[in-house]
Amino acid sequence: MSISVRVGKVKLKNPIILASGTCGFGRELAEYMDLSKLGALSSKGLTLLPRDGNKGVRVAETPSGMLNCVGLQNPGVDAFLETELDYMVQTGAGVVVNVAGHSDEDYLAMVEKLDPYKDKIDALELNFSCPNVKEGCMVIGSSPKAIQSLVSRLRKLTDLPIWVKLTPNVTSIAETAKGAEAGGADAIVAINTMLGMAIDIRTRRPILHNNTGGLSGPCVKPVALRMVHEIYDAVNIPVVGCGGISTYEDVLEFMIAGASAVELGTISLVHPTRPVEIVEDLEKYVEQNKLEGLASLTGTLEMWR
Numbered sequence: 001m002s003i004s005v006r007v008g009k010v011k012l013k014n015p016i017i018l019a020s021g022t023c024g025f026g027r028e029l030a031e032y033m034d035l036s037k038l039g040a041l042s043s044k045g046l047t048l049l050p051r052d053g054n055k056g057v058r059v060a061e062t063p064s065g066m067l068n069c070v071g072l073q074n075p076g077v078d079a080f081l082e083t084e085l086d087y088m089v090q091t092g093a094g095v096v097v098n099v100a101g102h103s104d105e106d107y108l109a110m111v112e113k114l115d116p117y118k119d120k121i122d123a124l125e126l127n128f129s130c131p132n133v134k135e136g137c138m139v140i141g142s143s144p145k146a147i148q149s150l151v152s153r154l155r156k157l158t159d160l161p162i163w164v165k166l167t168p169n170v171t172s173i174a175e176t177a178k179g180a181e182a183g184g185a186d187a188i189v190a191i192n193t194m195l196g197m198a199i200d201i202r203t204r205r206p207i208l209h210n211n212t213g214g215l216s217g218p219c220v221k222p223v224a225l226r227m228v229h230e231i232y233d234a235v236n237i238p239v240v241g242c243g244g245i246s247t248y249e250d251v252l253e254f255m256i257a258g259a260s261a262v263e264l265g266t267i268s269l270v271h272p273t274r275p276v277e278i279v280e281d282l283e284k285y286v287e288q289n290k291l292e293g294l295a296s297l298t299g300t301l302e303m304w305r
Helices: 077-090 104-117 137-141 144-155 173-183 218-234 248-257 266-270 274-288
Strands: 005-007 010-012 016-018 040-042 059-062 065-068 094-099 123-127 162-165 187-190 194-196 213-216 239-242 259-264
Touching: 005 259, 016 274, 065 218, 065 266, 077 094, 077 104, 094 104, 104 123, 104 144, 123 144, 137 144, 144 162, 144 173, 173 187, 173 218, 187 218, 213 218, 218 239, 218 248, 239 248, 248 259, 248 274, 259 266, 259 274, 266 274
Parallel strands: 016 040, 016 259, 040 094, 094 123, 123 162, 162 187, 187 239, 239 259
Antiparallel strands: 005 010, 059 065, 065 213, 194 213
Protein backbone atom coordinates (compact mmCIF):
# COMPACT_ATOMS: atom_id res chain seq x y z
CA MET A 1 0.00 0.00 0.00
CA SER A 2 1.53 3.25 -1.15
CA ILE A 3 0.70 6.93 -1.39
CA SER A 4 3.32 7.56 -4.07
CA VAL A 5 2.04 9.04 -7.33
CA ARG A 6 3.25 9.87 -10.81
CA VAL A 7 2.73 13.07 -12.77
CA GLY A 8 3.86 11.83 -16.14
CA LYS A 9 7.58 11.11 -15.85
CA VAL A 10 7.79 12.64 -12.38
CA LYS A 11 7.47 10.23 -9.45
CA LEU A 12 6.55 11.74 -6.09
CA LYS A 13 6.59 9.99 -2.72
CA ASN A 14 3.13 11.42 -2.12
CA PRO A 15 0.75 13.80 -3.94
CA ILE A 16 1.36 16.84 -1.70
CA ILE A 17 3.15 19.77 -3.37
CA LEU A 18 3.48 23.19 -1.76
CA ALA A 19 2.14 25.73 -4.23
CA SER A 20 4.27 28.46 -5.75
CA GLY A 21 4.19 31.76 -3.90
CA THR A 22 3.16 30.22 -0.58
CA CYS A 23 6.37 28.51 0.52
CA GLY A 24 9.10 30.78 -0.89
CA PHE A 25 11.91 28.33 -1.51
CA GLY A 26 11.15 26.33 1.62
CA ARG A 27 13.37 28.07 4.16
CA GLU A 28 10.65 29.62 6.30
CA LEU A 29 8.39 26.56 6.45
CA ALA A 30 11.34 24.31 7.27
CA GLU A 31 11.11 25.78 10.79
CA TYR A 32 7.67 24.18 11.18
CA MET A 33 7.85 20.86 9.36
CA ASP A 34 10.12 18.24 7.85
CA LEU A 35 9.97 19.19 4.17
CA SER A 36 11.36 15.80 3.16
CA LYS A 37 7.97 14.29 4.01
CA LEU A 38 6.32 16.24 1.18
CA GLY A 39 6.03 15.21 -2.43
CA ALA A 40 7.53 18.43 -3.78
CA LEU A 41 7.95 22.17 -3.40
CA SER A 42 7.03 24.61 -6.15
CA SER A 43 9.36 27.60 -6.03
CA LYS A 44 8.37 31.22 -5.75
CA GLY A 45 7.35 32.46 -9.18
CA LEU A 46 10.60 33.42 -10.90
CA THR A 47 11.21 36.06 -13.53
CA LEU A 48 14.23 36.81 -15.70
CA LEU A 49 15.13 39.87 -13.62
CA PRO A 50 14.46 40.56 -9.92
CA ARG A 51 11.07 42.05 -9.04
CA ASP A 52 10.10 44.06 -5.98
CA GLY A 53 6.45 43.21 -6.46
CA ASN A 54 3.51 45.55 -6.03
CA LYS A 55 3.53 48.50 -3.65
CA GLY A 56 1.17 49.14 -0.75
CA VAL A 57 -1.30 46.68 0.77
CA ARG A 58 -0.84 43.29 -0.92
CA VAL A 59 -2.97 40.90 1.17
CA ALA A 60 -6.59 41.04 2.36
CA GLU A 61 -8.65 38.47 4.25
CA THR A 62 -12.01 37.47 2.73
CA PRO A 63 -14.77 35.09 3.82
CA SER A 64 -13.25 31.58 3.62
CA GLY A 65 -10.19 32.82 1.80
CA MET A 66 -7.77 35.62 1.01
CA LEU A 67 -6.82 38.02 -1.75
CA ASN A 68 -3.23 38.74 -2.69
CA CYS A 69 -1.52 41.02 -5.15
CA VAL A 70 2.12 40.38 -4.21
CA GLY A 71 3.07 40.88 -7.83
CA LEU A 72 5.67 38.14 -8.32
CA GLN A 73 8.23 39.56 -5.91
CA ASN A 74 11.32 37.39 -6.42
CA PRO A 75 15.12 37.60 -6.62
CA GLY A 76 15.31 36.69 -10.31
CA VAL A 77 16.34 33.42 -11.91
CA ASP A 78 20.11 34.01 -11.66
CA ALA A 79 19.98 34.61 -7.90
CA PHE A 80 17.73 31.56 -7.55
CA LEU A 81 20.27 29.35 -9.30
CA GLU A 82 23.07 30.76 -7.19
CA THR A 83 21.53 30.68 -3.72
CA GLU A 84 18.19 28.80 -3.61
CA LEU A 85 18.14 25.80 -5.95
CA ASP A 86 20.65 23.76 -3.94
CA TYR A 87 18.70 24.53 -0.77
CA MET A 88 15.50 23.21 -2.34
CA VAL A 89 17.29 20.04 -3.46
CA GLN A 90 18.67 19.33 0.01
CA THR A 91 15.20 19.51 1.59
CA GLY A 92 14.54 16.03 0.24
CA ALA A 93 11.30 17.07 -1.44
CA GLY A 94 10.88 17.14 -5.20
CA VAL A 95 11.83 20.41 -6.90
CA VAL A 96 9.37 22.18 -9.19
CA VAL A 97 10.55 25.53 -10.56
CA ASN A 98 7.80 28.05 -11.30
CA VAL A 99 8.63 30.16 -14.36
CA ALA A 100 6.86 33.46 -15.05
CA GLY A 101 7.43 36.18 -17.62
CA HIS A 102 6.19 39.28 -19.40
CA SER A 103 6.81 38.01 -22.94
CA ASP A 104 7.61 34.87 -24.91
CA GLU A 105 11.24 35.93 -24.93
CA ASP A 106 11.33 36.02 -21.11
CA TYR A 107 10.12 32.43 -20.88
CA LEU A 108 12.53 31.27 -23.56
CA ALA A 109 15.50 32.91 -21.85
CA MET A 110 14.58 31.46 -18.48
CA VAL A 111 14.17 27.90 -19.74
CA GLU A 112 17.56 28.18 -21.42
CA LYS A 113 19.06 29.19 -18.07
CA LEU A 114 17.29 26.41 -16.15
CA ASP A 115 17.83 23.51 -18.54
CA PRO A 116 21.52 22.96 -17.60
CA TYR A 117 20.34 22.21 -14.03
CA LYS A 118 18.03 19.38 -15.09
CA ASP A 119 19.76 16.99 -12.69
CA LYS A 120 18.42 19.10 -9.79
CA ILE A 121 14.98 20.00 -11.14
CA ASP A 122 12.04 17.60 -11.38
CA ALA A 123 9.73 19.82 -13.44
CA LEU A 124 9.26 23.31 -14.82
CA GLU A 125 5.91 24.88 -13.95
CA LEU A 126 5.06 27.55 -16.51
CA ASN A 127 3.03 30.27 -14.84
CA PHE A 128 0.59 31.46 -17.50
CA SER A 129 -1.91 32.57 -14.91
CA CYS A 130 -0.81 35.22 -12.41
CA PRO A 131 -3.72 37.67 -12.02
CA ASN A 132 -1.91 40.38 -10.06
CA VAL A 133 0.70 41.72 -12.45
CA LYS A 134 -0.31 44.17 -15.12
CA GLU A 135 1.46 42.47 -17.99
CA GLY A 136 2.59 39.11 -19.26
CA CYS A 137 1.60 35.69 -18.03
CA MET A 138 -2.16 36.01 -17.73
CA VAL A 139 -2.46 37.46 -21.24
CA ILE A 140 -0.70 34.37 -22.60
CA GLY A 141 -2.79 32.10 -20.38
CA SER A 142 -6.12 33.33 -21.74
CA SER A 143 -5.41 32.23 -25.32
CA PRO A 144 -5.21 28.53 -26.29
CA LYS A 145 -3.29 29.45 -29.46
CA ALA A 146 -0.77 31.58 -27.56
CA ILE A 147 -0.27 28.80 -25.01
CA GLN A 148 0.25 26.19 -27.71
CA SER A 149 2.70 28.39 -29.60
CA LEU A 150 4.85 29.25 -26.60
CA VAL A 151 4.85 25.75 -25.09
CA SER A 152 5.93 24.29 -28.43
CA ARG A 153 8.86 26.73 -28.59
CA LEU A 154 9.87 25.93 -25.01
CA ARG A 155 9.51 22.19 -25.63
CA LYS A 156 12.37 22.43 -28.16
CA LEU A 157 14.69 23.92 -25.53
CA THR A 158 14.45 21.27 -22.82
CA ASP A 159 13.50 17.69 -22.10
CA LEU A 160 12.57 18.60 -18.53
CA PRO A 161 8.90 17.87 -17.76
CA ILE A 162 6.82 20.95 -18.54
CA TRP A 163 3.76 21.63 -16.39
CA VAL A 164 1.48 24.48 -17.47
CA LYS A 165 -0.34 26.35 -14.70
CA LEU A 166 -3.62 27.72 -16.01
CA THR A 167 -5.79 30.63 -15.00
CA PRO A 168 -9.46 30.00 -14.13
CA ASN A 169 -10.28 33.49 -15.44
CA VAL A 170 -11.25 32.23 -18.89
CA THR A 171 -14.39 31.11 -20.70
CA SER A 172 -13.21 27.50 -21.11
CA ILE A 173 -10.27 26.08 -19.16
CA ALA A 174 -10.62 22.85 -21.13
CA GLU A 175 -9.67 24.72 -24.31
CA THR A 176 -6.59 26.32 -22.75
CA ALA A 177 -5.59 22.91 -21.41
CA LYS A 178 -5.91 21.46 -24.91
CA GLY A 179 -3.64 24.23 -26.18
CA ALA A 180 -1.00 23.32 -23.61
CA GLU A 181 -1.23 19.64 -24.50
CA ALA A 182 -0.97 20.36 -28.23
CA GLY A 183 2.17 22.39 -27.55
CA GLY A 184 3.86 19.46 -25.82
CA ALA A 185 3.13 20.02 -22.13
CA ASP A 186 3.58 17.04 -19.82
CA ALA A 187 0.93 18.09 -17.28
CA ILE A 188 -1.63 20.76 -16.45
CA VAL A 189 -1.75 22.56 -13.08
CA ALA A 190 -5.14 24.03 -12.20
CA ILE A 191 -6.32 26.28 -10.87
CA ASN A 192 -4.42 29.42 -10.04
CA THR A 193 -6.20 32.14 -8.09
CA MET A 194 -9.41 33.79 -9.26
CA LEU A 195 -9.52 37.52 -9.90
CA GLY A 196 -11.28 39.34 -7.08
CA MET A 197 -11.66 42.59 -5.15
CA ALA A 198 -12.29 43.80 -1.59
CA ILE A 199 -13.49 47.32 -0.74
CA ASP A 200 -12.93 49.50 2.32
CA ILE A 201 -16.30 51.17 2.94
CA ARG A 202 -14.66 53.94 4.99
CA THR A 203 -12.36 55.13 2.22
CA ARG A 204 -14.47 53.82 -0.68
CA ARG A 205 -11.30 52.43 -2.18
CA PRO A 206 -10.13 48.88 -2.87
CA ILE A 207 -8.26 47.42 0.11
CA LEU A 208 -5.54 46.13 -2.18
CA HIS A 209 -3.43 48.91 -3.66
CA ASN A 210 -3.34 46.98 -6.91
CA ASN A 211 -7.17 47.30 -6.84
CA THR A 212 -7.68 43.60 -7.61
CA GLY A 213 -5.90 40.42 -6.62
CA GLY A 214 -5.96 36.65 -6.69
CA LEU A 215 -8.60 34.92 -4.56
CA SER A 216 -7.55 31.67 -2.90
CA GLY A 217 -8.60 29.44 -0.02
CA PRO A 218 -11.59 27.14 0.67
CA CYS A 219 -13.97 29.51 -1.15
CA VAL A 220 -12.52 28.56 -4.55
CA LYS A 221 -12.53 24.78 -4.03
CA PRO A 222 -15.87 23.98 -5.76
CA VAL A 223 -14.77 25.91 -8.86
CA ALA A 224 -11.35 24.25 -8.81
CA LEU A 225 -12.86 20.75 -8.53
CA ARG A 226 -15.17 21.39 -11.46
CA MET A 227 -12.32 22.70 -13.60
CA VAL A 228 -9.97 19.84 -12.71
CA HIS A 229 -12.61 17.36 -13.83
CA GLU A 230 -13.24 19.30 -17.06
CA ILE A 231 -9.51 19.24 -17.84
CA TYR A 232 -9.22 15.55 -16.97
CA ASP A 233 -11.97 14.79 -19.47
CA ALA A 234 -10.46 17.04 -22.15
CA VAL A 235 -6.78 15.99 -22.28
CA ASN A 236 -4.63 12.89 -22.10
CA ILE A 237 -1.91 14.30 -19.85
CA PRO A 238 -1.95 14.39 -16.03
CA VAL A 239 -3.59 17.13 -13.99
CA VAL A 240 -2.19 18.62 -10.78
CA GLY A 241 -5.14 20.04 -8.85
CA CYS A 242 -5.11 23.05 -6.56
CA GLY A 243 -7.53 25.48 -5.05
CA GLY A 244 -8.79 25.52 -1.48
CA ILE A 245 -7.31 22.22 -0.30
CA SER A 246 -7.21 22.14 3.50
CA THR A 247 -7.70 18.49 4.54
CA TYR A 248 -6.93 14.98 3.36
CA GLU A 249 -10.59 14.65 2.34
CA ASP A 250 -10.07 17.59 -0.04
CA VAL A 251 -7.07 15.81 -1.56
CA LEU A 252 -9.18 12.70 -2.13
CA GLU A 253 -11.90 14.74 -3.82
CA PHE A 254 -9.40 16.28 -6.23
CA MET A 255 -7.89 12.91 -7.06
CA ILE A 256 -11.29 11.34 -7.65
CA ALA A 257 -12.09 14.30 -9.92
CA GLY A 258 -8.98 13.52 -11.99
CA ALA A 259 -5.90 14.95 -10.28
CA SER A 260 -2.73 12.87 -10.13
CA ALA A 261 -1.27 15.16 -7.45
CA VAL A 262 -2.28 18.36 -5.69
CA GLU A 263 -0.83 21.68 -4.58
CA LEU A 264 -1.50 23.29 -1.20
CA GLY A 265 -1.16 27.03 -0.78
CA THR A 266 -3.32 29.16 1.49
CA ILE A 267 -3.66 26.46 4.15
CA SER A 268 0.11 26.43 4.76
CA LEU A 269 -0.10 30.14 5.58
CA VAL A 270 -2.86 29.52 8.12
CA HIS A 271 -1.61 26.20 9.54
CA PRO A 272 2.06 25.70 8.57
CA THR A 273 2.14 22.08 9.78
CA ARG A 274 -1.03 21.01 7.95
CA PRO A 275 0.68 19.69 4.76
CA VAL A 276 2.62 17.05 6.72
CA GLU A 277 -0.49 16.21 8.75
CA ILE A 278 -2.34 15.62 5.48
CA VAL A 279 0.40 13.23 4.32
CA GLU A 280 0.01 11.25 7.54
CA ASP A 281 -3.79 11.23 7.16
CA LEU A 282 -3.48 9.93 3.59
CA GLU A 283 -1.25 7.08 4.78
CA LYS A 284 -3.88 6.12 7.36
CA TYR A 285 -6.66 6.34 4.79
CA VAL A 286 -4.91 3.99 2.35
CA GLU A 287 -4.19 1.49 5.12
CA GLN A 288 -7.67 1.59 6.66
CA ASN A 289 -9.37 1.25 3.29
CA LYS A 290 -6.95 -1.41 2.06
CA LEU A 291 -6.28 0.43 -1.18
CA GLU A 292 -3.61 -0.95 -3.50
CA GLY A 293 -2.32 2.60 -3.76
CA LEU A 294 -3.56 6.16 -3.52
CA ALA A 295 -3.00 6.70 -7.25
CA SER A 296 -5.78 4.21 -7.96
CA LEU A 297 -8.32 6.91 -7.00
CA THR A 298 -7.39 9.29 -9.82
CA GLY A 299 -10.27 9.84 -12.23
CA THR A 300 -12.72 7.47 -10.54
CA LEU A 301 -15.55 10.01 -10.36
CA GLU A 302 -18.90 8.61 -11.53
CA MET A 303 -21.16 11.37 -12.78
CA TRP A 304 -24.96 11.15 -12.55
CA ARG A 305 -26.56 10.45 -15.90
